[in-house]
Amino acid sequence: MKGLDCATPLQQASAEAFARDGYQFACRYLVPTGWKRLTREEAELISEAGLQVISVFEMTADRALGGRAAGLADGATALRTAHAIGQPEGSAVYYAVDFDATTHQMPVVIDYIRAASEASPGYLTGVYGSYRVIEAVREAGVCTRYWQTYAWSRGHKAEGIHLYQYRNDIVVNGVRIDLNDSYGDEGGWSTVMRYNLKAEDVNEMIERFLSHEFDQASREDKIRRNYLANELRKASGQPEQLYIPE
Missing domain, CATH: 3.20.20.80 (Glycosidases)
Incomplete structure (x- = not known):
């Protein structure tokens, strides 16, 4: 760049x-x-x-x-x-x-x-x-x-x-x-959050990767996966989904 x-x-x-x-x-x-x-x-x-x-x-x-x-x-x-x-x-x-x-x-x-x-x-x-x-x-x-x-x-x-x-x-x-x-990964930053993620693409990523074998995951892993899924949802303009760990 x-x-x-x-x-x-x-x-x-x-x-x-x-x-x-x-x-x-x-x-x-x-x-x-x-x-x-x-x-x-x-x-x-x-x-x-x-x-x-x-x-x-x-x-x-x-x-x-x-x-x-x-x-x-x-x-x-x-x-x-x-x-x-x-x-x-x-x-x-x-x-x-x-x-x-x-x-x-x-x-x-x-x-x-x-x-x-x-x-x-x-x-x-x-x-x-x-x-x-x-x-x-x-x-x-x-x-x-x-x-x-x-x-x-x-x-x-x-x-x-x-x-x-x-x-x-x-x-x-x-x-x-x-x-x-x-040459990449230089640690730059911006005050503007620009996302071009489509909701349907995000939901597919969540379903394929974050929801896979969710029931068998540890409590900590479930919390982490839910956090990541919600970050993707926010990036694509979707509302977060509440998850209450057991």
């Missing part, structure tokens, strides 16, 4: 222009204050334009050198900010390592990402950085989403990344942006 990241807040006209140009996501700053911060209002207009939002947390470029203490503080701030602007749990927050981190600095960077993840439960944790950062953080197993920039990567591109920033500092639709590709 084609996308962008930018510090400049998007307006309705620019968000709609990017959507018309085939962009599918916009990476914006999940920070509590400052001119570049993503607001609830901006998230809504980006979503209404048909773009996904991808959240990146960055207060200063080398903040990760603050290690565990900085990570705990930033993770807690990201958590509060995500809740305040309506970012749904289950989506991702990428913490930026926006400098040419050295091998010597990597243990501190890893401590920062690990702590940020601990302090922001409910959200997927990602890292933005160079090839060296991506490889080190993934090897340490401290997050699950990876956004590599070509900057400082010296021509290397990591395997299994979710986002790739391949060009910086161009002006499109009056906004200074960087260009990115997504």
Whole structure:
């Protein structure tokens, strides 16, 4: 998928222009204050334009050198900010390592990402950085989403990344942006719930898969199946069905 990241807040006209140009996501700053911060209002207009939002947390470029203490503080701030602007749990927050981190600095960077993840439960944790950062953080197993920039990567591109920033500092639709590709499962989100499920298709799925051998299922499994069935019903505009476990 084609996308962008930018510090400049998007307006309705620019968000709609990017959507018309085939962009599918916009990476914006999940920070509590400052001119570049993503607001609830901006998230809504980006979503209404048909773009996904991808959240990146960055207060200063080398903040990760603050290690565990900085990570705990930033993770807690990201958590509060995500809740305040309506970012749904289950989506991702990428913490930026926006400098040419050295091998010597990597243990501190890893401590920062690990702590940020601990302090922001409910959200997927990602890292933005160079090839060296991506490889080190993934090897340490401290997050699950990876956004590599070509900057400082010296021509290397990591395997299994979710986002790739391949060009910086161009002006499109009056906004200074960087260009990115997504390879799927990057943890984007939207304030707009768009469903195209047909009721008859949903009911067939429920009958085939969720109702199969229902009587023989455990109590916990019955409750889970009923929950999933009702989520599908809601997605297709149907009313929920009450289930009272024995």
